[in-house]
Amino acid sequence: MEGFEVLIDYMPRLLEGAVVTVEVAFVSLAIALALGLMTASAKLSKSRLARTVAGIYTTVIRGVPDLVLMLLIFFGGQIQVNNIGAYFGWDYIDVDAFTAGTLTIGFIFGAYMGETFRGAFMAVPVGLLEAGYAYGMSGRQVFLRILVPQMMRHALPGLGNNWLVLIKATALVSIIGLHDLVLNAGQAGGSTRLPFIFYLFVAFAFLVFTTLSIWALRWLEKYYSAGVRRA
Amino acid sequence: MDFTPIFENYRLYLDGLELTVKLVFTSLAIGLAMAVPLAILRTSRNPLVNGPVWAFTYFFRGTPLLVQMFLLYYGLGQMQFMIGLSQQFDFLKDAYWYALLAFTLNTAAYTTEIIRGAIEGTDYGEVEAARACGMSRLMIYRRVILPSAFRRALPAYSNEVIFMLHGSALASVITIIDLTGAARIIASRHYNPFEAFIAVGVVYFCITFTLIGGFKLLERHWYAHLRPREEAAGKGKTKARQPA
Numbered sequence A: 001m002e003g004f005e006v007l008i009d010y011m012p013r014l015l016e017g018a019v020v021t022v023e024v025a026f027v028s029l030a031i032a033l034a035l036g037l038m039t040a041s042a043k044l045s046k047s048r049l050a051r052t053v054a055g056i057y058t059t060v061i062r063g064v065p066d067l068v069l070m071l072l073i074f075f076g077g078q079i080q081v082n083n084i085g086a087y088f089g090w091d092y093i094d095v096d097a098f099t100a101g102t103l104t105i106g107f108i109f110g111a112y113m114g115e116t117f118r119g120a121f122m123a124v125p126v127g128l129l130e131a132g133y134a135y136g137m138s139g140r141q142v143f144l145r146i147l148v149p150q151m152m153r154h155a156l157p158g159l160g161n162n163w164l165v166l167i168k169a170t171a172l173v174s175i176i177g178l179h180d181l182v183l184n185a186g187q188a189g190g191s192t193r194l195p196f197i198f199y200l201f202v203a204f205a206f207l208v209f210t211t212l213s214i215w216a217l218r219w220l221e222k223y224y225s226a227g228v229r230r231a
Numbered sequence B: 001m002d003f004t005p006i007f008e009n010y011r012l013y014l015d016g017l018e019l020t021v022k023l024v025f026t027s028l029a030i031g032l033a034m035a036v037p038l039a040i041l042r043t044s045r046n047p048l049v050n051g052p053v054w055a056f057t058y059f060f061r062g063t064p065l066l067v068q069m070f071l072l073y074y075g076l077g078q079m080q081f082m083i084g085l086s087q088q089f090d091f092l093k094d095a096y097w098y099a100l101l102a103f104t105l106n107t108a109a110y111t112t113e114i115i116r117g118a119i120e121g122t123d124y125g126e127v128e129a130a131r132a133c134g135m136s137r138l139m140i141y142r143r144v145i146l147p148s149a150f151r152r153a154l155p156a157y158s159n160e161v162i163f164m165l166h167g168s169a170l171a172s173v174i175t176i177i178d179l180t181g182a183a184r185i186i187a188s189r190h191y192n193p194f195e196a197f198i199a200v201g202v203v204y205f206c207i208t209f210t211l212i213g214g215f216k217l218l219e220r221h222w223y224a225h226l227r228p229r230e231e232a233a234g235k236g237k238t239k240a241r242q243p244a
Helices: A003-009 A011-043 A048-063 A066-088 A097-123 A126-134 A139-174 A181-192 A195-224 B004-008 B010-042 B047-062 B065-078 B080-088 B095-120 B124-132 B137-174 B179-190 B193-222 B230-234 B237-241
Strands: none
Touching (some): A003 A011, A003 A195, A011 A048, A011 A097, A011 A139, A011 A181, A011 A195, A048 A097, A048 B193, A066 A139, A066 B137, A066 B193, A126 A139, A139 A181, A139 B065, A181 A195, A181 B065, A195 B047, A195 B065, B004 B010, B004 B193, B010 B047, B010 B095, B065 B080, B065 B095, B065 B137, B095 B137, B124 B137, B179 B193
């Protein structure tokens, strides 16, 4: 097929795009994990206000398509930010596609991570936490030294699934104009009139990402299950 | 915030809603019809039979729906035979069919894996009992394996339906004026992205929770035999059984 030579010519552009895709995925993951931990803590907290806010957050995210949220935050957010900016007399602030994209994806997956973490938190026996307090650990220490390492084993399967969905959701940032793998390949396909070969390349690149992730997750699951006997 | 442009253009949203509903339900129906035979093939022990089905589901579950849609819409258009065909058949120029094809193949792949999981969860004793009764393989599938597999697949399938509803918003990227497409038109015409996308988000939200409610009712119906019998346990009956 003639397409393969063209594919090699465009390889530097495609690889640049692939790097952006991976960056978007990891930055969104960091946001999602932070939001997820906060949501799970809020859902399990004694404060009714925290529970209500977390409940509304996860319900809204589950009800609205990710693309609509992304367009809302990218186009709508731009206007709102500048309205606020005009009020305080700031200069024009540009909400770039990278910020809007990672914020949206992080915001969406924060809700799903929250559900995963909530289940995992509840799977940790209370006695372990009480033992930590009995040794004089602070709340932060109990959280970081006992709760998180213990709950990771229960959270990992759900977390892994969320991660695999998240990688694929990064393709959406091409719609708001970020030069990721999908957009770069689309432009290359448009100018060479060979879109099929370029999109096929994108598809296989995503298959490589997901396959590598599945291997990494398997290793992580083994790591966090050390000391647990399998039935 | 000013929502008047949205109320003035409600026809555009209504037409978009109709297209979204058509797209989602058609792809789900065809996808489900494809998934049942594919799932049965996927459980086969012969690698020549389950291998191709595995490759199909691995490809469609491992790549973004957006890329699959681009691959079909832009990629197929590049092929010589498609250029010839679309000159003969006008409907091949319509983006709708490419979106429908992409959504159908995507949901078929996910549903295949859902149903496969449910089929493999069948208690082997049930199959053995059916064999002992002298049922043929086809009859075992029809009367024993599939009915219980569908029941076990229902919660996962309801997630897939919601996923497809949300995924259908992608159709607006390839020029289709579905719900999201309508919102994008209003947003660019009136420069009010905030109001336009919030309005459409509310519509999606309502559809999502209507569907979730529908599936809850279906689960109540299908899992009726699993519900604890409150009346029997709670009132009078237990007392009556005790000797006075």
